[in-house]
Amino acid sequence: MEFLNAQQVNRYREDGYLVLEAHLPQGIIDQAHAEIARLSAHAEKLVESDELIDVEQSHTPEAPRIRRIKRPDLQSEFFNSLMRSEHILGPARDLLGPNIRMHTAKLNMKKAEYGAPVQWHQDFAFYPHTNDDVLAIGVVFDDINMENGPLQVFPGSHKGPILDHHDDGVFTGAVDLATAGLNIDDATSLTGPAGTITIHHARTLHGSALNQSQRDRQMLFYEMMAADAFPVMGAMTRFESIEQYDELMLCGEPTKQPRLAEIPVRIPQPQPAMAGSIYEIQAQSGKAGYATLEETGQKI
Numbered sequence: 001m002e003f004l005n006a007q008q009v010n011r012y013r014e015d016g017y018l019v020l021e022a023h024l025p026q027g028i029i030d031q032a033h034a035e036i037a038r039l040s041a042h043a044e045k046l047v048e049s050d051e052l053i054d055v056e057q058s059h060t061p062e063a064p065r066i067r068r069i070k071r072p073d074l075q076s077e078f079f080n081s082l083m084r085s086e087h088i089l090g091p092a093r094d095l096l097g098p099n100i101r102m103h104t105a106k107l108n109m110k111k112a113e114y115g116a117p118v119q120w121h122q123d124f125a126f127y128p129h130t131n132d133d134v135l136a137i138g139v140v141f142d143d144i145n146m147e148n149g150p151l152q153v154f155p156g157s158h159k160g161p162i163l164d165h166h167d168d169g170v171f172t173g174a175v176d177l178a179t180a181g182l183n184i185d186d187a188t189s190l191t192g193p194a195g196t197i198t199i200h201h202a203r204t205l206h207g208s209a210l211n212q213s214q215r216d217r218q219m220l221f222y223e224m225m226a227a228d229a230f231p232v233m234g235a236m237t238r239f240e241s242i243e244q245y246d247e248l249m250l251c252g253e254p255t256k257q258p259r260l261a262e263i264p265v266r267i268p269q270p271q272p273a274m275a276g277s278i279y280e281i282q283a284q285s286g287k288a289g290y291a292t293l294e295e296t297g298q299k300i
């Protein structure tokens, strides 16, 4: 073990998530805020989401409302180096082993007063792999408490089935808790000060509510997997050749031998009419979930 102790590793294996409070130094948090401000300026030119930024439904160029900064690792040297730093890869290696490939990254903005919910889902439903040594590390840049939309998880759900993320046979990326026999009161909220990191297993059922508080909740997710977990279908990873795929290695050695585990898989097909970001995909679901801004009847 490089970074985590045996108790933390066991807790992750049992519960499917882990929180490392105040894990990052203040200097990194300050730099992250400066980078977010720099990348956000692009939204002033947008009337709709593009390949760099996903905007809220209520966005206008005059009053920009960013929902997500896409692929911050590609847009920012700083976020790229943070992903490759020991702050992130130290704990990741303790959970996934020495050989790790990156999958994707995204910075969910969840801004004060209107930041969109992310409906209940399991990442593995979006991108099944040949084994489930697949996880997401959430990096928290603002203090998170119950008011500003903490990530919520169902402990132990990573050991269960891949739940139904379809509506009328079409993949819409959201789970109905009641149908799955679950009660939101049994979910755990991952709160903590800026600089905290969360780690959740790709099969852990999770989501987060609308942010109606006066405080932003900006959180970056680095998603990665053991090098021998190969995508089955629906992965965000696009590659033309094995050489290009191997360029995604974050540490250790690549392999050409997928490890096949006996795990539940559901294929995220057919994709919905609009197969963009998770927000766009889930907007096509008719399932009950967290209230949206429109549903709360709030001023938009």
Ligand SMILES: O=C(O)CCC(=O)C(=O)O
Residues within 6 Å of the ligand: 106, 108, 118, 149, 150, 151, 206, 207, 208, 219, 221, 278
């Ligand atoms: O931002 C959040 O709270 C949840 C993020 C998430 O699960 C996702 O973007 O897939």
